[in-house]
Amino acid sequence: MVTDVDLSVRIGSLELAYPTLMGSGCYGSGEEFAPFIDLSKIGGVVLKSVTRAPRLGNPTPRLVQTPAGMLNAIGLQNPGIDWYLEHDVAKFASRPCAVIGSVAGFSVDDYAYVAERLAARDEIHALELNISCPNVAAEGETFACDPRLTARVVKTVRATTDKTLIVKLSPNVTDIAGIAREAESAGADALAVINTVRGMAIDVNAWKPRLGNVTGGLSGPAIRPVAVLAVYEVARAVRIPIVGQGGIETASDALEFLLAGASAISIGTGNFTDPRIPVRIVEELHAYLAARGVRSLREIVGKANVGFANPYQYEGDEG
Amino acid sequence: MVTDVDLSVRIGSLELAYPTLMGSGCYGSGEEFAPFIDLSKIGGVVLKSVTRAPRLGNPTPRLVQTPAGMLNAIGLQNPGIDWYLEHDVAKFASRPCAVIGSVAGFSVDDYAYVAERLAARDEIHALELNISCPNVAAEGETFACDPRLTARVVKTVRATTDKTLIVKLSPNVTDIAGIAREAESAGADALAVINTVRGMAIDVNAWKPRLGNVTGGLSGPAIRPVAVLAVYEVARAVRIPIVGQGGIETASDALEFLLAGASAISIGTGNFTDPRIPVRIVEELHAYLAARGVRSLREIVGKANVGFANPYQYEGDEG
Amino acid sequence: MRALQSPASVHDVLVLDRTELAPGVVLLGFHAPQLAAVTQPGQFVMAVPPGGERAAVALGIYEAQGDRASVMFFVCGPRTREFAGLREGDRFSVSGPLGNGFTLDGAKNVAIVAGGVGIASVLLPAQALVRSHVRTRLFYGARTAELLVDRERFEREGCEVICATDDGSFGHRGFITQALAATEDKPDLILACGPSPMLRATAFVAGELGVAAQLSLEETFACGVGGCWGCVVPLDRNSAQAPGFPGQDEGGSEVVYARICKEGPVFWAHELRW
Amino acid sequence: MRALQSPASVHDVLVLDRTELAPGVVLLGFHAPQLAAVTQPGQFVMAVPPGGERAAVALGIYEAQGDRASVMFFVCGPRTREFAGLREGDRFSVSGPLGNGFTLDGAKNVAIVAGGVGIASVLLPAQALVRSHVRTRLFYGARTAELLVDRERFEREGCEVICATDDGSFGHRGFITQALAATEDKPDLILACGPSPMLRATAFVAGELGVAAQLSLEETFACGVGGCWGCVVPLDRNSAQAPGFPGQDEGGSEVVYARICKEGPVFWAHELRW
Numbered sequence A, B: 001m002v003t004d005v006d007l008s009v010r011i012g013s014l015e016l017a018y019p020t021l022m023g024s025g026c027y028g029s030g031e032e033f034a035p036f037i038d039l040s041k042i043g044g045v046v047l048k049s050v051t052r053a054p055r056l057g058n059p060t061p062r063l064v065q066t067p068a069g070m071l072n073a074i075g076l077q078n079p080g081i082d083w084y085l086e087h088d089v090a091k092f093a094s095r096p097c098a099v100i101g102s103v104a105g106f107s108v109d110d111y112a113y114v115a116e117r118l119a120a121r122d123e124i125h126a127l128e129l130n131i132s133c134p135n136v137a138a139e140g141e142t143f144a145c146d147p148r149l150t151a152r153v154v155k156t157v158r159a160t161t162d163k164t165l166i167v168k169l170s171p172n173v174t175d176i177a178g179i180a181r182e183a184e185s186a187g188a189d190a191l192a193v194i195n196t197v198r199g200m201a202i203d204v205n206a207w208k209p210r211l212g213n214v215t216g217g218l219s220g221p222a223i224r225p226v227a228v229l230a231v232y233e234v235a236r237a238v239r240i241p242i243v244g245q246g247g248i249e250t251a252s253d254a255l256e257f258l259l260a261g262a263s264a265i266s267i268g269t270g271n272f273t274d275p276r277i278p279v280r281i282v283e284e285l286h287a288y289l290a291a292r293g294v295r296s297l298r299e300i301v302g303k304a305n306v307g308f309a310n311p312y313q314y315e316g317d318e319g
Numbered sequence C, D: 001m002r003a004l005q006s007p008a009s010v011h012d013v014l015v016l017d018r019t020e021l022a023p024g025v026v027l028l029g030f031h032a033p034q035l036a037a038v039t040q041p042g043q044f045v046m047a048v049p050p051g052g053e054r055a056a057v058a059l060g061i062y063e064a065q066g067d068r069a070s071v072m073f074f075v076c077g078p079r080t081r082e083f084a085g086l087r088e089g090d091r092f093s094v095s096g097p098l099g100n101g102f103t104l105d106g107a108k109n110v111a112i113v114a115g116g117v118g119i120a121s122v123l124l125p126a127q128a129l130v131r132s133h134v135r136t137r138l139f140y141g142a143r144t145a146e147l148l149v150d151r152e153r154f155e156r157e158g159c160e161v162i163c164a165t166d167d168g169s170f171g172h173r174g175f176i177t178q179a180l181a182a183t184e185d186k187p188d189l190i191l192a193c194g195p196s197p198m199l200r201a202t203a204f205v206a207g208e209l210g211v212a213a214q215l216s217l218e219e220t221f222a223c224g225v226g227g228c229w230g231c232v233v234p235l236d237r238n239s240a241q242a243p244g245f246p247g248q249d250e251g252g253s254e255v256v257y258a259r260i261c262k263e264g265p266v267f268w269a270h271e272l273r274w
């Protein structure tokens, strides 16, 4: 039994006090959840994805509940990078946790433009590249579904900033490990695995799709087995750290991702179940590791994944 | 309000009194469920997949419960086609519903060999080609993940029999509509959409995968939104009928698939929730259509799918 | 809308009572002194399904007095079914109070319009108005008499209650907004909560009568606190409730998307661009 | 194993009583005369979670008498949590009775070994044996005294009860199979139900003692009726319970995979090849 358990993790050059990020698009800029949770007890917030031009997003309804999950089709509603830099970003300085900007786009040029401007701001500690949003016109999804496009966009963005670059992958592909390898070679510091799974629901009374956008992205506990497998496979294919996500609600869920090979985890839909989940997970991870005499969370990463190469091994700074 | 509602459907040359098939691998040969349900009230049973050589299947555990779903990795346990033809097939003659053989394999030749021998038997009314089992060595899955392999195996099997040939597709691909088109061009009479979604679960106490086979196939309500979308997309890409499946438990669930463009539906995991589900669905579909003055189930197929071409239009035998 | 937000937090609560008001309509009282103390009429909670694996559900705060608050819901899906299974002594959690409630200042003659489950959000404003000696009428519509739940409660609280049912089994036959349109005694403020067609009809009638109306909107929520932008409604860009950047809707008009959970759920009818 | 199957069907049942025997251990009695009439000791039901969306759960039939049957379960996941929420007057469904029970004929001195939740499947065989005037001892192990649920019941039924707890808080300290191994009064038949390590230890002790043992196995079920082949265990190919074609296991020995739900859950220990 040990009591001093180290839950901190490093993702690229980003140091996180806790291994818990809040999923992009699910957590606003953090402030919205402050009444319910102590934000200094989470690792960081991934901000809502921002694009070059403002977007009103998709028509409503944008949300549908499904068994143990939900579909969303927000459609990247955001004020565009100009307004965002002018009105919103300064406020993020007061967050007592890491703040990670999320960049979306419709062309390689878009991504590079927005990433460069966003990364230039001190309030933004790292960038996540959302090349896997299923809720915008075909091109948006294509990036993470095509190994060559993935390589191109990552390489171009990489050239614009030295801040930690997390590339968010889509599960809606035949071979996610192949895409992951492309992102790694192109210079990604870490991978977010996974974005939502494409799905739809139909209103059987009105005889039409339930989402204004017809199709949406499935998240929540329903997709957890899909996400754990994606992490497991990606972890065998790359040596950069992985931020595991998809349906995490408990420490046990988080441990599945960590044992599969994720170095950190992200919680999105779980916050809609109970906003205290992220802090509970940290407390329970602490107790779990202490009870097993494990001194650092990093030690268990990939432990259920035979053939996995722990990313920390290759950095020379950990055993 | 009408009372004479026609629930019969035709899949290729196979006439089904009810639009409800029982999913391969979930329903034994039907007999196992006879104590709980009147088998003359279901459309038909898709038998457990059979291979050329006998297979003991995967190590246990083979099943894991997950949120609103389950993972299975049976691994195609079956006695092989010789034993099957000798000991099992004769018994199927007494089933008061359609009996559909399911063929699995590891090479194009395997599929053709098993399909030809199975189709030669009168007890088997139609064939389903399981080219999408996620629980066997890599090759098994590859067929439905590769458009060219799909085309080759379907074409070769097509040449061996005139019986209705249903090709079962995998959701674990970037573009299921493209695979569907290949299967159609190669001579499939119908498509089963979808087989299970690949996933895994980890035992966080033992630090190892919970399935003996490490990975498995996710089924049940959790995957329903994924399956409905797959049907919706395939229905826009092909003109042959679709057997929709994935998490169907109620008439409302079944209607989502029908309105998306499926001509019939299949129930697998739902039978593990309550074995009366298939008969309840038929009763409720009847009531639903009667209440809306719809005389035939065929009339609502694809009605929530703008741009869908109803397969029956092209057969010349329906309005 | 004046900002009627209160200090929200998460509360682990104990079920005090459970009543089935009609088949499939459950009233659940729970011990929540802190919540009850700060709730404003028209606010809601996000209630956490006790079994996990399912998102929290938005429920209007029906009663809030002393140590006790309550919610009332129609069982229509897996989550409300789960809540319906709770009994006295069970525990669950709620986040709240959330959202901006009704603005009641200055009104002298208020018509509250409630349809179906919308009734769950209008008891508190009715009580507050009666307490301030404002003439308060409830126009209450439902499919059938049985679903006009807790009607007498509003009478006991001092409201005049006018009912309508689709099938004519109680009160007027037809829509409750027809009864509103036909009233001789013109209100100076209309508050409404109910299904979207009823709200649109209310907005129309209010326009005809030339009376300001506040509508409590409903939409599927995910976060309930403004974090996901899943519950938006287009507003006039000059609305005081407009939260952020303007944009053009499909028709080319300038609108601002407001979050129903955060800027609402109550909006001025004339500012909605839906 | 003799085929001890009974005519199974689906029953919609009414909860008659609910008792929390220990924290997280619930006994649920329900009205099911038809089921109770045909149940054989060692059989189980597949119980349908009332909320839908979740597969049925395998539960041993604990009691079966007159109009009433019962199940006893440990709350360990979402489905058992759902069942734990049921109260008197609620309804749920069960399919059963299922599987092949224990063969009791001819035994004169029976040792029943139960571990943890395994106790749920051994009351009926204990009752049947006592009724036939067979000397019946229950060797009952649990983690701690509190989890030796309904121990007195077995005494009242006429069993001698020997207990063991991991922490020594009641009875012997250690594994219950150690108590079995140490018995001076050698049984002529052993029945066992409990976690897999306990069953393996029981099989070992039975072998040492030279006594035949029947083990009720546990595995995650999906269908529970033999339709999915998800719950298999390797058997000696000559076992009367071997269902079908033989094959070679990883070690190259010939085995037959039997379905625990259909050919079992009770198997002869010496025929298992696990």
Ligand SMILES: Cc1cc2nc3c(=O)[nH]c(=O)nc-3n(C[C@H](O)[C@H](O)[C@H](O)COP(=O)(O)OP(=O)(O)OC[C@H]3O[C@@H](n4cnc5c(N)ncnc54)[C@H](O)[C@@H]3O)c2cc1C
Pocket: A065, A202, A203, A204, A205, B252, B256, C044, C057, C058, C059, C060, C061, C071, C072, C073, C074, C075, C076, C077, C078, C079, C080, C081, C117, C120, C121, C217, C218, C219, C220, C221, C265
């Ligand atoms: C601010 C606010 C306050 C609210 N207050 C209350 C309140 O006080 N009381 C109350 O009862 N409700 C209230 N609601 C509504 C309540 O939040 C929802 O009804 C809730 O989602 C029900 O949850 P559920 O899980 O039971 O049903 P869900 O799973 O969310 O879905 C059920 C709804 O979706 C429809 N649906 C489900 N499947 C389909 C399908 N295949 N095709 C078409 N339709 C389908 C159902 O008909 C039903 O209307 C409020 C909502 C808001 C936004």
Ligand SMILES: Cc1cc2nc3c(=O)[nH]c(=O)nc-3n(C[C@H](O)[C@H](O)[C@H](O)COP(=O)(O)OP(=O)(O)OC[C@H]3O[C@@H](n4cnc5c(N)ncnc54)[C@H](O)[C@@H]3O)c2cc1C
Pocket: A252, A253, A256, B065, B202, B203, B204, B205, D044, D057, D058, D059, D060, D061, D071, D072, D073, D074, D075, D076, D077, D078, D079, D080, D081, D117, D120, D121, D217, D218, D219, D220, D221, D265
């Ligand atoms: C023939 C038979 C008879 C049975 N009779 C009884 C009986 O009478 N009473 C009884 O209580 N049980 C009985 N069982 C066992 C019972 O069916 C199972 O315990 C049941 O699956 C519990 O369902 P659940 O949904 O609550 O838990 P599940 O969701 O099925 O899972 C809970 C189990 O999985 C484990 N688990 C869950 N997640 C993880 C994870 N991430 N890592 C590692 N482990 C995890 C839990 O620790 C727990 O053991 C019987 C089983 C069989 C086969």
Ligand SMILES: Cc1cc2nc3c(=O)[nH]c(=O)nc-3n(C[C@H](O)[C@H](O)[C@H](O)COP(=O)(O)O)c2cc1C
Pocket: A023, A024, A025, A026, A048, A049, A072, A074, A076, A102, A130, A133, A168, A194, A195, A196, A218, A219, A220, A221, A245, A246, A247, A248, A266, A267, A268, A269, A270, C222, C228, C230
């Ligand atoms: C309502 C909603 C909005 C989302 N918006 C974004 C987004 O803007 N950018 C992005 O990269 N991911 C977005 N996501 C995906 C989540 O960040 C997360 O990757 C995914 O939901 C899986 O995790 P979860 O099951 O914990 O939610 C969104 C998810 C939801 C539910």
Ligand SMILES: Cc1cc2nc3c(=O)[nH]c(=O)nc-3n(C[C@H](O)[C@H](O)[C@H](O)COP(=O)(O)O)c2cc1C
Pocket: B023, B024, B025, B026, B048, B049, B072, B074, B076, B102, B130, B133, B168, B194, B195, B196, B218, B219, B220, B221, B245, B246, B247, B248, B266, B267, B268, B269, B270, D222, D228, D230
């Ligand atoms: C236990 C189990 C075994 C299965 N075995 C097979 C199989 O042998 N062949 C096959 O084509 N599909 C198999 N499937 C897939 C189902 O037939 C079905 O396509 C899938 O589970 C989705 O539908 P559902 O959610 O209704 O179960 C199996 C599914 C389960 C759950």
Ligand code: FES
Pocket: C220, C221, C222, C223, C224, C225, C226, C227, C228, C229, C230, C231, C232, C259, C260, C261, C262
């Ligand atoms: S529900 Fe998330 S912003 Fe309103």
Ligand code: FES
Pocket: D220, D221, D222, D223, D224, D225, D226, D227, D228, D229, D230, D231, D232, D259, D260, D261, D262
């Ligand atoms: S659980 Fe399906 S065969 Fe046993």
